Amino acid sequence: MASASRATPDKLPAWQTLKQHADELKGVHLKTLFGSESSRWANFTRHEAGLTLDLSKQRWDDDTLEHLLALAHDAGVPSAIDALLSGKRVNVSENRPALHTALRLPAEATLNVEGEDIVAGVQESLAQMERLVCRLHAGQWRGATGKPIRHVVNLGVGGSDLGPLMVTHALADYRPENIHPVEVHFASTMDGSQLADYLGRLNPETTLFVLSSKSFTTIDTLSNANTARDWLLGRLTQHSDFVSAPPVSAELIVRQHFIGVSASPEKMSEWGIAPDHQLKFWEWVGGRYSLWGTIGLPIALVVGMTHFRELLAGAHAMDRHFSEAPMEDNLPVLLALAGIWNVNFLDIRAHSILPYDGRLEYFAAYLEQLEMESNGKSVTRQGQAVNYSTCPVLWGQLGPNAQHAFYQLLHQGTQSVVCDFIAPLKRYDEVEDPDTRRHLKAQHRLALANCFAQSRVLMLGDDALDDDGPRPEHKRYRGNQPSTTVLLDTLTPATLGALIALYEHKVFVQAVIWDINPFDQWGVELGKKIATDTQGIIDGQGDITRMDASSRGLIEAFWAAEQDG
Numbered sequence: 043m044a045s046a047s048r049a050t051p052d053k054l055p056a057w058q059t060l061k062q063h064a065d066e067l068k069g070v071h072l073k074t075l076f077g078s079e080s081s082r083w084a085n086f087t088r089h090e091a092g093l094t095l096d097l098s099k100q101r102w103d104d105d106t107l108e109h110l111l112a113l114a115h116d117a118g119v120p121s122a123i124d125a126l127l128s129g130k131r132v133n134v135s136e137n138r139p140a141l142h143t144a145l146r147l148p149a150e151a152t153l154n155v156e157g158e159d160i161v162a163g164v165q166e167s168l169a170q171m172e173r174l175v176c177r178l179h180a181g182q183w184r185g186a187t188g189k190p191i192r193h194v195v196n197l198g199v200g201g202s203d204l205g206p207l208m209v210t211h212a213l214a215d216y217r218p219e220n221i222h223p224v225e226v227h228f229a230s231t232m233d234g235s236q237l238a239d240y241l242g243r244l245n246p247e248t249t250l251f252v253l254s255s256k257s258f259t260t261i262d263t264l265s266n267a268n269t270a271r272d273w274l275l276g277r278l279t280q281h282s283d284f285v286s287a288p289p290v291s292a293e294l295i296v297r298q299h300f301i302g303v304s305a306s307p308e309k310m311s312e313w314g315i316a317p318d319h320q321l322k323f324w325e326w327v328g329g330r331y332s333l334w335g336t337i338g339l340p341i342a343l344v345v346g347m348t349h350f351r352e353l354l355a356g357a358h359a360m361d362r363h364f365s366e367a368p369m370e371d372n373l374p375v376l377l378a379l380a381g382i383w384n385v386n387f388l389d390i391r392a393h394s395i396l397p398y399d400g401r402l403e404y405f406a407a408y409l410e411q412l413e414m415e416s417n418g419k420s421v422t423r424q425g426q427a428v429n430y431s432t433c434p435v436l437w438g439q440l441g442p443n444a445q446h447a448f449y450q451l452l453h454q455g456t457q458s459v460v461c462d463f464i465a466p467l468k469r470y471d472e473v474e475d476p477d478t479r480r481h482l483k484a485q486h487r488l489a490l491a492n493c494f495a496q497s498r499v500l501m502l503g504d505d506a507l508d509d510d511g512p513r514p515e516h517k518r519y520r521g522n523q524p525s526t527t528v529l530l531d532t533l534t535p536a537t538l539g540a541l542i543a544l545y546e547h548k549v550f551v552q553a554v555i556w557d558i559n560p561f562d563q564w565g566v567e568l569g570k571k572i573a574t575d576t577q578g579i580i581d582g583q584g585d586i587t588r589m590d591a592s593s594r595g596l597i598e599a600f601w602a603a604e605q606d607g
């Protein structure tokens with residue numbers, strides 16, 4: 043990481059140069075930039091690890107990129123990348139490394155961190171996960187009444203939910219054949235609504251819960267876990283119409299129906315997870331960076347360990363590229379610099395993520411946590427308030443659906459938004475039936491046509507039309523909205539791994555330039571504490587008169603509703 047004494051980015055010479063350069067470029071429309079540079083595609087597009095990154099529709103030119111690369115250099119990006127990958131304590135507020143990249147090192151690699159090779163431990167944790175996965179896929183994991191497990195429900199939230207949820211959905215086509223069928227589900231919300239749905243339709247005899255929580259203190263997950271345990275105990279320790287087998291002991295039920303995944307084995311044991319059903323990981327893996335290890339259990343259950351390891355290998359290919367490629371060809375660095383340019387120099391602080399592939403339905407939700415929880419910060423690593431913008435507001439959903447929802451604002455709203463379009467070049471080759479394949483391939487072409495059309499219209503506005511006839515103001519498109527397009531050769535475990543790693547490293551490079559710590563999340567702590575106090579007051583154990591009028595009114599409304607029955 044950059045040295046503790048480095049200047050904040052706004053004090054670096056390249057920042058001032060970029061400010062002046064932005065003043066010159068601000069009035070230039072994107073279509074003009076394209077008009078004057080026929081080589082934009084070649085200049086601003088790079089290919090690596092099965093991904094094509096097209097940055098040519100950003101509102102920048104060759105000089106911009108040169109100045110941004112100087113900024114990255116002056117901010118210490120190359121040495122920060124080394125510090126990250128070699129296991130230096132880059133998470134300064136928690137005084138520990140951030141070593142998610144170690145989770146995807148090849149088995150034969152070594153990585154010495156503070157005198158210890160950590161690769162062997164990582165491989166052992168993967169091997170333990172593999173043993174559990176094999177038992178489930180072989181139909182050998184039996185519930186307390188002796189029936190093979192058919193459903194696995196992951197109880198986790200944030201980083202213990204979003205990554206596995208996103209990847210299992212994206213790679214559902216990669217289910218292994220000839221295994222005992224195990225369906226994987228996710229329940230995260232503390233209100234219990236997702237869990238209640240599963241409890242209403244799953245058979246307790248054949249359902250296993252994975253308690254996924256790095257800290258094993260997250261109330262959302264623990265409250266779901268307690269509800270699940272009571273449901274199992276209620277159904278399996280006594281005779282019921284639902285369960286055919288004779289009642290079994292509570293101890294056996296907890297043992298056979300719960301796996302724990304956490305960095306705190308003590309807390310897993312306290313909760314009652316059997317030691318051999320505990321999958322561990324390390325404090326040096328951030329929650330939102332944890333899908334690559336044992337938190338990835340639901341992924342391995344859906345796609346099998348071979349595909350899970352391909353996911354890791356794809357991410358590792360991007361790690362190597364990040365570590366070795368010169369900055370001007372380095373995909374994560376370039377993607378990060380485009381973001382810095384938009385946020386800090388063009389004042390574009392809204393960012394939309396728009397995949398044109400239904401399998402990437404949860405990608406935007408995943409990135410919302412990755413980017414905003416990492417870089418939604420306003421103090422430097424030395425604890426001083428920043429006087430420049432950091433992470434933009436980021437949101438998104440499937441592009442084709444968003445076209446019918448919020449693209450209106452992208453095309454004719456009052457503010458600039460930068461968009462990331464994401465799509466695979468090839469799809470549906472594996473569909474056996476020729477007629478269905480032909481139809482689906484046509485649908486893929488349709489989706490790509492829409493993807494390419496939208497970024498073009500956002501760029502050119504009215505000029506995307508050949509006919510430049512007069513039209514009323516409400517039908518005009520100003521264009522000039524920048525975008526990035528990421529094309530996957532095809533969506534595989536490896537290219538998905540590379541795509542996720544691309545964004546992880548982009549977030550890191552931006553954090554280095556902004557001089558903030560992307561690996562902590564202190565901003566979520568106060569809300570948790572006040573929620574505990576508020577719960578006490580709702581339960582009648584606190585002093586409501588200390589509260590503000592609005593919060594008091596809300597609680598009183600709830601009390602009144604409870605009394606009404």
Ligand SMILES: O=P(O)(O)OC[C@H]1O[C@H](O)[C@H](O)[C@@H](O)[C@@H]1O
Nearest residue numbers: 200201202255256257260329566
């Ligand atoms: O995995 P856990 O310890 O249960 O944490 C789950 C999530 O909750 C926290 O409040 C954090 O904001 C997230 O970064 C984290 O991923």
